[in-house]
Amino acid sequence: MRAVRVVVLLAGVLRPSADGKSRLEVDFAAGATLGAVLDRLAERYPALDRRLRDEHGGLRRYVNFYVDGEECRRLDGAETPVGPGVEIQIIPSVAGG
Amino acid sequence: MASLTLLAIGTRKGLWVATSADGRASWRLSGPHQPVDSVYAVAIDTRRSPPRLLAGFTSEHFGPVVAVSDDLGTTWDEPDHRVIAFPDGADAVVSRVWQIAPASPDEPDVVYAGTEPTALFRSADGGRNYELVRGLWDHPHRAEWTPGGGGMALHTVLPHPTDARQITVAMSTGGVYRTEDGGGTWRASNTGIRAPFLPNEYPEYGQCVHKVARHPARPDRLFLQNHPGVYRSDDGGARWRSIAGGLPSDFGFPMVVHPHRQDVVYAFPLAADLERFPPDGSCRVYRSEDAGESWTPLSRGLPQNGFWSAVLRDAMCVDDAEPAGVYFGSRSGEVYASPDEGESWCRIVEHLPDVLCVRAATVPG
Numbered sequence: 040m041r042a043v044r045v046v047v048l049l050a051g052v053l054r055p056s057a058d059g060k061s062r063l064e065v066d067f068a069a070g071a072t073l074g075a076v077l078d079r080l081a082e083r084y085p086a087l088d089r090r091l092r093d094e095h096g097g098l099r100r101y102v103n104f105y106v107d108g109e110e111c112r113r114l115d116g117a118e119t120p121v122g123p124g125v126e127i128q129i130i131p132s133v134a135g136g
Numbered sequence: 137m138a139s140l141t142l143l144a145i146g147t148r149k150g151l152w153v154a155t156s157a158d159g160r161a162s163w164r165l166s167g168p169h170q171p172v173d174s175v176y177a178v179a180i181d182t183r184r185s186p187p188r189l190l191a192g193f194t195s196e197h198f199g200p201v202v203a204v205s206d207d208l209g210t211t212w213d214e215p216d217h218r219v220i221a222f223p224d225g226a227d228a229v230v231s232r233v234w235q236i237a238p239a240s241p242d243e244p245d246v247v248y249a250g251t252e253p254t255a256l257f258r259s260a261d262g263g264r265n266y267e268l269v270r271g272l273w274d275h276p277h278r279a280e281w282t283p284g285g286g287g288m289a290l291h292t293v294l295p296h297p298t299d300a301r302q303i304t305v306a307m308s309t310g311g312v313y314r315t316e317d318g319g320g321t322w323r324a325s326n327t328g329i330r331a332p333f334l335p336n337e338y339p340e341y342g343q344c345v346h347k348v349a350r351h352p353a354r355p356d357r358l359f360l361q362n363h364p365g366v367y368r369s370d371d372g373g374a375r376w377r378s379i380a381g382g383l384p385s386d387f388g389f390p391m392v393v394h395p396h397r398q399d400v401v402y403a404f405p406l407a408a409d410l411e412r413f414p415p416d417g418s419c420r421v422y423r424s425e426d427a428g429e430s431w432t433p434l435s436r437g438l439p440q441n442g443f444w445s446a447v448l449r450d451a452m453c454v455d456d457a458e459p460a461g462v463y464f465g466s467r468s469g470e471v472y473a474s475p476d477e478g479e480s481w482c483r484i485v486e487h488l489p490d491v492l493c494v495r496a497a498t499v500p501g
Contacts, residue, residue, distance in 0.1 A: 094221035
């Protein structure tokens with residue numbers, strides 16, 4: 040299988056939890072899933088991870104994960120496959136009052 | 137050394153910290169700290185020097201965290217990792233911290249936290265990291281605890297002032313539970329507390345207790361604001377009897393004991409379950425000086441009418457000064473303070489978000 044590089048774009052409010060970065064890259068030897076990408080990010084940025092997922096790895100309800108423009112919950116959630124060149128945008132959803 | 141009075145104010149959208157250096161005549165306000173995060177729980181741990189503030193911040197987007205401040209709220213230490221979380225296999229996720237309670241001075245590094253969903257956590261490092269108290273989580277009653285209007289939460293934690301093995305907790309709904317072995321085993325402790333919303337009005341458990349308080353010098357006497365009902369126990373919670381006579385209503389949320397006078401207790405009655413305003417829109421704190429046998433309304437300096445707001449379960453507190461200061465915050469974002477044990481009041485803050493909790497203490501200036 041081909042090596043996979045996935046690009047993750049973070050909304051501004053999340054960047055302080057990732058050393059101020061807006062764009063992160065994650066490399067895999069083979070195909071991966073959104074959850075696997077988040078696992079890798081968790082190793083590098085635990086403060087980011089606890090904002091994105093709960094203690095059992097569940098995606099936080101009011102954080103959206105767009106995989107090439109499609110929100111992952113309309114796909115396979117954390118099991119959504121990510122292939123070469125895929126771009127993941129992580130954006131807080133509308134919530135609060 | 138000069139001293140300050142410190143008042144921490146948790147709201148639905150951040151934490152404010154007020155300090156007074158002139159005997160509570162005037163206040164200086166800072167905040168919001170962690171703006172937009174809701175703050176259901178705050179504590180001032182005066183066992184430490186300097187005192188430590190602990191706050192449960194919850195972001196609707198990004199979840200809960202307990203942060204600490206060792207400089208009176210100027211800066212906050214929020215660890216990267218999850219400081220409070222259910223372990224693998226617990227099949228639950230911490231959604232909010234409702235209560236932070238430092239243990240007795242004999243255990244200076246122990247802090248307890250109550251959460252939603254209903255669980256008790258224990259920290260042995262001053263409130264930085266917490267572990268689930270399994271004995272309560274594994275209690276056979278847990279499957280039958282149900283959410284109250286505010287959620288299914290453990291909102292009251294009373295570590296015993298001299299015996300670390302004894303802890304009393306309260307939850308909505310579920311009621312009061314006690315342990316005498318440091319959290320390994322727990323038993324329901326609701327005898328005499330009415331639950332009019334259940335077919336059996338006096339069940340073993342299932343009560344909607346709103347708050348429990350006690351004086352550290354008399355740990356076996358407990359005061360309780362129920363939904364509805366106001367009670368006292370003189371045997372550590374084994375049995376309860378009503379002390380609502382003399383109050384305009386037996387419904388309300390907070391219950392606070394005077395820091396030095398063990399027979400003095402404060403409540404803030406609301407008209408009824410289905411009428412959650414002060415009676416007649418008159419803002420009044422009620423004080424008993426005889427352990428609940430009689431009550432006196434306190435209203436000098438408070439709105440005499442048109443106060444269609446409420447005071448939530450942790451939004452009333454006392455400081456530890458002499459004479460004692462009494463404080464409460466409203467759902468309409470006002471904070472009132474009394475420097476003379478409730479005799480007179482002054483509004484010290486207004487236009488905040490809904491006030492969820494307040495805590496006060498005298499600290500080195």
